[in-house]
Amino acid sequence: MRTCLTRRCVLLAMPLLASPLAWAHGFRAGDLRVDHPYALPTRPGLSTGAVYFRGIRNTGASADRLLSATTPVAAGVEIHQMQMQGEVMRMRAVPALELPAGATVPLRHGSPDGHHLMLRDLKAPLRDGDRFPVTLTFERAGVLEVMVWVQTPRGPSDKAEREHAH
Template identity: 55%
Template sequence: MKTFFKPSRRQLLTTALALALTLPCAVVAHDFKAGDIVIDHPYATPSLPGTRTGAVYFRGLRNTGRSADSLVSARTAAAGSVEIHRMVMDGEVMRMGALDKLALPAGSELPFRHGGQYHLMLLDLTSPLVVGDRFQLTLRFERGGEREVTVWVQQPRQAARDSGHQH
């Protein structure tokens, strides 16, 4: 006697619902690796009207290895040039400055979120950054080599928006 599994309508609906709920997570979450460097969810914020600059952030930028590495440059067809920027408090004033490279100590994670200490500045944008757009960005690491990532343009979370960091 052969027995075949015949799922009930309820089991099929439960499975379909579970898949529908997990699919958006798979679409939204995106991370990339360059050697021991993990680039988690690269994103840009919409550019302000009338400006030709933008900024790229990461949900996380981690060096999971036992050796230090450095982010030495970035490039994209979406902008004329890309600079690595650091924000620092100078008394009561927040100042932004370009870095030649950004050290990533072994086992470290850097604050690369909107409103945080670091970001990539996009200069001379070829077109405005609009929510929902995507573009390619190539990151070059001293030890990890080059890695192309997909950057999604999205609104920052409310907490980050309240930080006052605007471009």
């Protein structure tokens, strides 16, 4: 009986394992691996949001660059760099994000010296559990559409993100 139940569980799970939703939340374009795109729920009244990634890994021998991004949930998307200047967090748009060969570039929330994608003029608030597409354009790897999951932050950087309102 136990073997039969185990086989039944495996057979029932097989379609789920083949489903893209069951795979790790990562995407691939050429030598680039985009790991876990996510956004935070937006606060009421805000028209901006941000998209982050656990990282963009360049497994190739040549550098690449993220040139731009678009999404149907916002009027525009900018690549932003954050930097601590003394005790003040400064944020500015940059023309591209460098992706060195053989390196992983993190774009994590709460990072004092990092990058993210700024969503301008959101068409609706981002709510926990939502999903939406973002199209990334790379210099060498071309165009890649990723699915972004909106999730409430967890971990030690939560406080930093709550204090950093977009």
